[in-house]
Amino acid sequence: MSDVSPSPRTGSIGALSQLDVGERLFIWGFRAMAQHHKLGRPSIAELRQVFGHFGVGDAVFSLEALLDAFARAAHSPVEVHGMGCPCVSTSETFLLRAVAATQSGALEVARREFARWLPCPAADWVLIPVAAMGRLFQRAGLTMLLREAEPAPMPDTMAMRTWPVGSRTLH
Numbered sequence: 001m002s003d004v005s006p007s008p009r010t011g012s013i014g015a016l017s018q019l020d021v022g023e024r025l026f027i028w029g030f031r032a033m034a035q036h037h038k039l040g041r042p043s044i045a046e047l048r049q050v051f052g053h054f055g056v057g058d059a060v061f062s063l064e065a066l067l068d069a070f071a072r073a074a075h076s077p078v079e080v081h082g083m084g085c086p087c088v089s090t091s092e093t094f095l096l097r098a099v100a101a102t103q104s105g106a107l108e109v110a111r112r113e114f115a116r117w118l119p120c121p122a123a124d125w126v127l128i129p130v131a132a133m134g135r136l137f138q139r140a141g142l143t144m145l146l147r148e149a150e151p152a153p154m155p156d157t158m159a160m161r162t163w164p165v166g167s168r169t170l171h
Contacts, residue, residue: 016086019096022142024100025054026063027092031083033060033067034118055140062133073122091117100144102127103134108148 016024032047041061044064048057070078079091088096098113115125136142 014088016088019088019147020142021054022137022140022144023096024102024145025051025056025142026096026137027088028061028083029063030067030092030095031080033063034047034080035083037067037071054142056133056136056142059133059136062129062136065129066133069122069126073119074117075119076115076117096144097147099134100146101129102130103144104146105139106146 016027019027023115029047029051032042032050034043036042036047043059046064047060051057051060057140078095079089081087081089081092094113094116098110101107101109101113110122110127111123114126120124134144
C-alpha cells in the first residue's frame with residue numbers, strides 16, 4: 001500500500017458533469033453493465049466498443065467481474081441510476097471512491113468502501129479486477145482522483161435479497 005494524498009476536490013458528487021472523463025466512463029460502464037446483467041443489453045461487444053474508444057476496451061472484463069461479485073455476494077443493495085440519468089447516486093459515489101482508491105494504491109480505503117456491500121472475502125477478491133481496470137484506465141490517461149471528503153453515510157440496510165423486482169438497485 002502507498003500513502004495517497006487526497007485530491008483537493010472535496011464535497012459530494014451530485015451530477016455526472018462534476019466528474020472527469022474517466023470517472024464518467026466508469027459510472028456509465030457500471031450502469032451499462034448492470035443493465036446488461038438485468039436485460040442482456042447492451043452487449044459486451046457494444047460495451048467494449050465504447051470503452052475501446054477511450055483506449056480501455058479490456059477494462060470491460062474487469063467491470064464484468066466487479067458486477068458479478070456484487071450480483072453473487074452483495075448483502076446490501078447498490079443504488080444504480082439509469083444510463084441517461086445526469087445524477088450520481090450515493091452508492092455510485094462510494095463505488096467511484098473505491099475504484100479511485102484502488103487505482104491510487106490505497107487498498108484499505110478501497111476495501112472499506114467495497115465492504116459496504118460485500119462480505120470481507122468478496123471485498124478483498126474484488127480488488128484484483130478493479131486494480132486491473134485501474135491500471136488500464138491509468139495507461140490511457142484516465143486517472144481517477146481520490147476525493148478528500150466522503151459523501152454522507154449510506155443507510156444501514158441489511159434486508160438481504162428483498163429488493164423489489166424492477167427496483168433501481170443492482171443485485
